Amino acid sequence: MPRFLAVYTMKSEDVASFRNMPKADQDAVDAVGVKQWAAWEEKNAASILDRGGMVGKTTRVTRDGVSEAVNPFCGYLVVEAESADAAAQLFLDHPHITVFPGDGVDIMPFVT
Numbered sequence: 001m002p003r004f005l006a007v008y009t010m011k012s013e014d015v016a017s018f019r020n021m022p023k024a025d026q027d028a029v030d031a032v033g034v035k036q037w038a039a040w041e042e043k044n045a046a047s048i049l050d051r052g053g054m055v056g057k058t059t060r061v062t063r064d065g066v067s068e069a070v071n072p073f074c075g076y077l078v079v080e081a082e083s084a085d086a087a088a089q090l091f092l093d094h095p096h097i098t099v100f101p102g103d104g105v106d107i108m109p110f111v112t
Contacts, residue, residue, distance in 0.1 A: 003109070004109050006107055007076050007106045008076065008104075029099060032095075036098070048080075052076040053076070084109055
């Protein structure tokens with residue numbers, strides 16, 4: 001069955017807005033979101049090949065060397081599904097976009 005990389009995205013301004021909320025409000029969002037995230041993973045466990053994780057600041061390596069970079073990526077997961085559309089359907093109710101200030105989930109097939 002085809003495998004897909006699901007990349008969680010978040011706009012930097014949305015991260016900043018969340019971090020500017022009072023700590024109690026952040027904790028309230030986390031309490032709801034973490035619980036729903038665990039339930040989402042349990043519901044979709046048969047499709048999840050690699051739970052991945054959340055990621056921090058980006059370091060980019062180019063021909064010119066190493067530098068800091070900015071991108072919208074904040075985490076990833078690897079899933080198995082019949083098609084890209086089927087993989088995308090798994091994420092329609094994901095807490096990353098329904099509870100947390102996530103921007104979206106990009107679904108990409110592995111081609112090798």
